[in-house]
Amino acid sequence: MEWSAGRTQVNSWNEWDPLRHVIVGRATDCHIPPNEPALEAKVPEDSDMRGMWGKRPQESIDRGNELLDGFAALLEARGIRVDRPDPIDFSQPVTTPDFHTGSQFGCMPPRDVLLTVGHEMLEATMSYRCRWFEYLCYRPLMQRYFEEDPRFRHEAAPKPRLTDADYHKDYLSEKIGVEKRLQWAADKHFVTTEEEPLFDAADVLRFGRDLVVQHGFTTNQKGIEWLRRHFPDHRVHAVNFPGDPYPIHIDATFTPLRPGLILNNPQRRLPEGQREMFHRNGWEIVDAAQPAHNSPPPLCYSSTWLSMNVLVLDPKTVCVEKSEVYQAEQMDRLGMEVIPVELRDAYAFGGGLHCCTADVYREGGCEDYFP
Ligand code: DAV
Secondary structure (H helix, E strand, O other): OOOOOOOOOOEEOEOOOOEEEEEEOEOOOOEEOOOOHHHHHHOOOOOOOOOOOEEOOHHHHHHHHHHHHHHHHHHHHOOOEEEOOOOOOOOOOEEOOOOEEOOOOOEOOHHHHEEEEEOEEEEOOOOOHHHOOHHHHHHHHHHHHHHHOOOOEEEEOOOOOOOHHHEOHHHOOOOOOHHHHHHHHHOOOOOEOOOOOOOOHHHEEEEEOEEEEEOOOOOOHHHHHHHHHHOOOOEEEEEOOOOOOOOOOOOOOEEEEEOOEEEEOOOOOOOHHHOHHHHHOOOEEEEOOOOOOOOOOOOOOOOHHHHHOOEEEEOOEEEEEOOOHHHHHHHHHOOOEEEEEOOHHHHHHOOOOOOOEEEEEEOOOOOEOOO
16 A cells, blocks of 8 residues: 555554654653652652652753654654654552552653554553553544544553562562662563563564563563464564663664664673574664763663664664764764754653654565564
């Protein structure tokens, strides 16, 4: 079927084919949620956010929206169709028969919630209580896509119960220390237990027939097994990056740019034993450039490695955050055309250029890159 801008078609099999239609998140009403087990384990021990919760300062929300709107306009100016989520009232607490938490999170970043595989968009289980209802912000879009595209498959993974049994108690302490965290990461002892399948969509990278999934804080082995059974025509590979003391989401760690080329965070190298499928098929895994900043912006959950959280528009063109000059230089050396996009003041809402988007349509079909 030919691409036409007027009617939605959902189709995206990888991270690099020419992008035609995308969702860009919003900072509106974004909250710092109260403490809960999964967040406790993630917020860095020296973070300015520890113990804090409530709505984010309105000026920061306005600035975040200004940058996200600017990014959406830049994409539209290049002929890419952009949709936006509908925020709900994130100050509302979440109560289920199994847990209660005092507020929600926001509708940034969509990449965490929605996994597009071919004609399907799958709502992830999520692993934070404050993000349990985040899919609601995307339901108006899902309804529209369902009406407009007869091939579109709208799927939702089983909602998890997120009782205390989902979290390892030894992670719930203020002071663990980076050394112990690194040992735990090397031993694949993460905050989430194997009580039930858990995954965030941003732990999954799409390489045509192959899905590469990070096992870490936000995705457990049962979540990866659930994905394996849910996508029987795909090969699902579990990876982990022992150098990361706070392993959530793969997209500041491992960044495919085009067939045959992946950037890897030099502090979180893919272990030798997990490189086989890439090497055997002639793929190159190169160290990403250093971030331009020594620390994340205020009230930010993510690390400085959002420098490599780029959005590939096609195999020759990539959006890089404007201040990330070393990353831009490296892209240039690798033969990519770089589009600088100002986004750093929106990092605090949950991530960078890859995080703040979710694919709806990329050209191309399901290729086998690792025969
Ligand atoms: O390096 O803090 C951020 C990824 C956000 N989706 C990091 C991972």
